[in-house]
Structures are given as C-alpha cells and as structure tokens.
Amino acid sequence: xxxxxxxxxxxxxxAAYGRWQGKCDACGEWNTIAEEGAAxxxxxxxxxxxxxxxLFALEPLAGEAHDAPRLASGIAEFDRVTGGGxxxxxxxxxxxxxxxxxxxxxxxxxxxxxxxxxxxxxxxxEEAVAQVRLRAERxxxxxxxxxxxxxxxxxxxxxxxxxxNTPRLVIIDSIQTxxxxxxxxxxxxxxQVRGAAAALIRFAKxxxxxxxxxxxxxxDGQIAGPRVVEHMVDAVLSFEGEGSHQFRILRAVKxxxxxxxxxxxxxxxxxxxxxxxxxxxLFLSERDLGSAGTAVFAGIEGTRPLLVEIQALVAxxxxxxxxxxxxxxxxxxxxxxxxxxxxxCGVKLSSHDVYLNVAGGLRIQEPAADLxxxxxxxxxxxxxxxxxxxxxxxxxxxxxxxxxVAQTAARLKEAQKLGFARAIVPEAARxxxxxxxxxxxxxxxxxxxxxxxxAARGSPRSRSGRRAVGET
Numbered sequence: 001x002x003x004x005x006x007x008x009x010x011x012x013x014x015a016a017y018g019r020w021q022g023k024c025d026a027c028g029e030w031n032t033i034a035e036e037g038a039a040x041x042x043x044x045x046x047x048x049x050x051x052x053x054x055l056f057a058l059e060p061l062a063g064e065a066h067d068a069p070r071l072a073s074g075i076a077e078f079d080r081v082t083g084g085g086x087x088x089x090x091x092x093x094x095x096x097x098x099x100x101x102x103x104x105x106x107x108x109x110x111x112x113x114x115x116x117x118x119x120x121x122x123x124x125x126e127e128a129v130a131q132v133r134l135r136a137e138r139x140x141x142x143x144x145x146x147x148x149x150x151x152x153x154x155x156x157x158x159x160x161x162x163x164x165n166t167p168r169l170v171i172i173d174s175i176q177t178x179x180x181x182x183x184x185x186x187x188x189x190x191x192q193v194r195g196a197a198a199a200l201i202r203f204a205k206x207x208x209x210x211x212x213x214x215x216x217x218x219x220d221g222q223i224a225g226p227r228v229v230e231h232m233v234d235a236v237l238s239f240e241g242e243g244s245h246q247f248r249i250l251r252a253v254k255x256x257x258x259x260x261x262x263x264x265x266x267x268x269x270x271x272x273x274x275x276x277x278x279x280x281x282l283f284l285s286e287r288d289l290g291s292a293g294t295a296v297f298a299g300i301e302g303t304r305p306l307l308v309e310i311q312a313l314v315a316x317x318x319x320x321x322x323x324x325x326x327x328x329x330x331x332x333x334x335x336x337x338x339x340x341x342x343x344x345c346g347v348k349l350s351s352h353d354v355y356l357n358v359a360g361g362l363r364i365q366e367p368a369a370d371l372x373x374x375x376x377x378x379x380x381x382x383x384x385x386x387x388x389x390x391x392x393x394x395x396x397x398x399x400x401x402x403x404x405v406a407q408t409a410a411r412l413k414e415a416q417k418l419g420f421a422r423a424i425v426p427e428a429a430r431x432x433x434x435x436x437x438x439x440x441x442x443x444x445x446x447x448x449x450x451x452x453x454x455a456a457r458g459s460p461r462s463r464s465g466r467r468a469v470g471e472t
Contacts, residue, residue, distance in 0.1 A: 009036045014190045014228040036185045070257075071168055071210065074112035077266060077275045078105070080304075081237060081250050083258015086169060086210035090257060091201050093175075093229055095215040096239030101248055102214055103127075105239065105266070105273050106171050107136055109212075111144035118168040120145075121161060125152040125177030139272040152187065154180040154199045166207040172200060174214040175229065194228045201232060230254060241268075245361035247282070248273060262302030280307035280418055283360040289388045293380030297372035298391040298411035298423065299364060305407070305414035307391065309359040310369065312376035317353040328358025329369065337374050337396060344400030345451040347378060368405040370396035371424065371444070378451050382458035389421040390442075400447045404428035412439070424450065 008017045010033050015026035023030050070085035079085050082092070096102045110120040124132055129148045136142050147167070151157055157178075161167060172178065178196035179187040186192065197213065204211040215229060230236050235255040241248040250264035265276040276282050284307060288294060293312045298305065310329075317323065326334045334356055341347035356373060358364055371394035379386050393411055395403040404426045415423055416439050427445040444450045 007036050008033050009190045011188075011190055014194070034189065036189055036191045071113070071118065073109050074116060075109060075275065077250065077264030078109060080302075081252045081258075081262050081264045082235065083252075083255055083262075087234070087257045088208040088210065089205050090234040091197075091204050091211045091213065091232075092235045092237060093213045093215050093233045094237045094239060095217050097217055097241075100239050100241055101266075101268055101273055102239050103135065103173055104139065104268075105248075105250070106173065106212060106214070107132070107141065107146070108139065108272055110146045110169060110171055111136065111139075111141040113169050114145045119147070119165060120169040120171075121147045121149070121167040122171045122173070123149050123151055123157055124173050125150070126174060141272075152177050152179055154178050154196045158199065158203045161209070162203070162207060166209050168209060170200075170204075170209050170211045172211065172213050174216060175200075176216050190228050194232075197229050197232055240361075240363060242361040247276075247361050249362060259302055263304070280305070280414060283308045283362065284418070287359075290385050292383045292385045293376055295372040295376040295379065295386050296391045296420070297364070297369050298393045298415050299366060299368060300407050300410060303410075305410045306362075307414060307418060308362050308364070310372050310376045311357045311359055312373070312380045313355040314349065314352045314377060314381040315355075317351060319353075322349075322351065323353040323355075325354070326356040328361070328363050329356060329373065330365070333367065333370070334373065336398070337370055337377070340396055340398060340400055340447060341374060341377065341451070344446075345378075345448045347381065347451060349377075349381070352381065366405075367395045368393045370394065371402060371426075371447070371450070374447060375424070375450060375454060378454045382455045384454050384456075384458040386454070387422070389419075390424055391415045391420050391422075392424045394424075394426040394444065396447055402426045402444050402447060402450075412441075415439075 008020050009015070010024040010026060010029070012029045012032040013024060013027040015024055017033060020033055020035065024032055070087055072085040073079055094102055094106070107122065110122050113120045122132065127150065129150050132148050133142070136144070136146070149160070161170060175193055175197055176188045179192050180195045180199050182199070183191050183195035200211055200213065203209070213233065234257065236253040238251045238253050239248060240251060246268045248266040248268055250266065252258065252260050252262050254260060265279040266273040267276055267282070284296065287309050293314070295310050296307055297310050298307055300306065324331070324334065324338070334354070338349055338354065342349055354377065356377070372392035374396060375386060375392050393405060395405055397403050408425065408429045412423055421438060422440040422442055424442045424444055427443045430441065430443045
C-alpha cells in the first residue's frame, strides 16, 4: 500500500521539490515546475518480517565475448549511425525539431524492414491511422506491410504487441504522448515520461524487439526531459537540419552498441528522405568560386571525411559593440579565433562586424576548423579570394601556433577525390604524402604566416581592409 503525497517536478530536467518555486535550481529554467502525485511507501507493519532477497548467479569477468546480433534497417545512412543496424532488445531515442522529418524517416525505416519480411509496428500517439497512411502513400510506401495503431496507453500497447509473434521493430511516436496506469500524472509530465519509457524498455528487454522512441525537443534544442530518458535508453539519435535547407543530419549522441560521432546525411525531397552517398560533393555543389571570404574545410565526422564550405563576412561597424554572429559553429570558438587574430596576427577587428556561416546547414564540432575559419575571416577583411583548389584544416592555439589534428590522411584523400590540388595543413603534417601526383601540401606553423600570405593577395580596392591586417 502507498499513500499520496504532493510532489513538484521540473518538466525540463526532472528535478523534484517538496514545494512549488518559480525557478528550477537544477537547470535554471523558470516556470517549469508543476505539481505531480508521488507515491510514498508506508512503513512496515510491526511484527511483519521484510521480504528476503532472491539469490542470483555472479558471472566472471573473463569469458568469451560475442558481437551483438543486429538487424540491418536497409537504409545505409541510418545503419551507419546506429553502428550497423538494430540490436535485439535495444531502445533508441530519436529527437529533433518539429517538422524536421522524424516521422518521415521512421516510416521509411519501418517500410523497408516490412518489405524484407520482418514484422514492424508503428504506434502513433499524435496522429490518426488515416494520417499516417496518407504520409505513407505520398512517399510511395502504401504497399508495405507495416502495422499501424493510434494508441497512447502503454499497457494496451504492450499487451497487443505481445499477443502473437513479437515485432522486430516498434516505433513509438512520441513518448511524451504515452501514459501508464502505474503513474497518476498527466501525459507529457516528467513522471509519466519516465514511467512509460520504463515500461517500454522492460518490454524490449523481455521480448527482444527493437524499440524507437520519438522525443520532443525543448526551446534550447535538447530532448525534453533528457536527464529522465537519455540515461534509460541504449542510444540517443539527434535529427538536425534547417527548414530552409534540404539537407538533414542524423547524429548519434549516445550509443551503447556503436560509435557516438558518426553522422548520416539525407536530402529531403518530395518522395521522402534520400540518402546522400557523397556528402562532400553535395555541400560543395553550389560553391561560389572566386569570392573573398570563403574557405573549404576538410573535416571528419566519425569515420567519414567531409568537405564543407565556410563563409565569412567582415564589414565595418557603426555600433559601439560590433556584432559577432555564427551559424553552424561554436560561438566561443569564433571568439577565440578572433582574439588570436587580434593579438598575434595584427588583424584589427574591434571595429568590424563578423559573420560566419557553415554552408549547407551542417554543424561543425571539431576544433580542426580553426584554420579554415581564420582564413575565411582574413580573406573577407582583405578582399583577397582564397585559391579555389585548396582545402584548410588545423587547430589554432592561443599562442597563434597551428596544431596538428587527427586523421590527416583521410582528409587529404577526400580532398584529392574531389579534385583539389593542395592543402594548407599544420606543420606536423609535412610528412603526409598525397596518393596522387599533383597534390601539394603547404604546411603552416604559425597563423601569422598564413595571414600575411592572404593579405598580400588582397585587392587594391580594399585598402582599408589591407591596413586592418597590418599591411602598409
């Protein structure tokens, strides 16, 4: 038996309090604390012995290890991110902005498995069955043997799916709409999300079905209730992209059965999401050759080399505090590169607005983009177009030195494959040899050296810009 006691839980992070307050001390959000019912066990009755624990076997650490059996989804980019496919009994959490294409991606995955002869179930808590069918028909998947249902009760879902042969894949869209009788709270609250997720995870572990939970995203881009759900599941996938771009990036944030730094690239079309076999060529397809302020960065996303264009615009500012805007890169990283240019390279940017953008909607997270960003910034300031056949990569330290980065050979091989003739690399990469003739390496030890070379190519029309980078 249990008695009801009031509890106040933050709907953003799941922190619990004994009374209501306006601000959550754990995550700092305002007006996210709501009252929920909490069950508190009564003390044991006098004279009643507590239940004894059940003995279980302990296994030695040494032993034969086996790779987890996987079920390929049939979509290569999706399998790349998950580590090769679905592991039996695994639970995945997929998050993304509203309208980004989560439901479209998952209905394609379910249809592909169903056409391969596996049982797949799609449970929608937000749409009716007719609405899901309309989407499937629009994508040309109406003939796939995917089982549909519009249900929100976890107990009913578990009972229905376990009645006969267990599905190999179960999609729950979304976990915030599910509710369980074990918790006396409104659907969507942190307590209900925790209870519903726990029940579905138990079902997956018991039956061996792979379960995908769709999670809503908060205003700051995090999956709603991350501290409640993310640590419970086996993998967390993030579906990213801008509404103005047709590219979509599937990124692994957590994965117990695979890498956590892989990405899958898709293109949103009228017939659904299409896989991109060569993302570098796609990101550079609309590149504006001969323009100042653009540099090609040779990056690495997981095990995949990726070439993207970094665009910079440096313009005189009439404001007392110039603007610093960046899209697709870390704001703090941009501030550090600007400080190094100012302190060690003689580049005067204190009276200029700075705008930096990664073309195509991709978000870069590795520090190897420092050199390409610095080259684009100086190119824009001095009105000096960079060589169209060159790629840049290298980490810039606070002393102005260009530090080496990992997987140099893979970056150079991708650049050669796409027709680039040279690479501006850190000094430590001098020993790396190109596999094709005609590919040259230009090592740079200090950032000031590269800044001087770019400024020397500046256009005479931009005399003020050339003076800003220290040229007399």
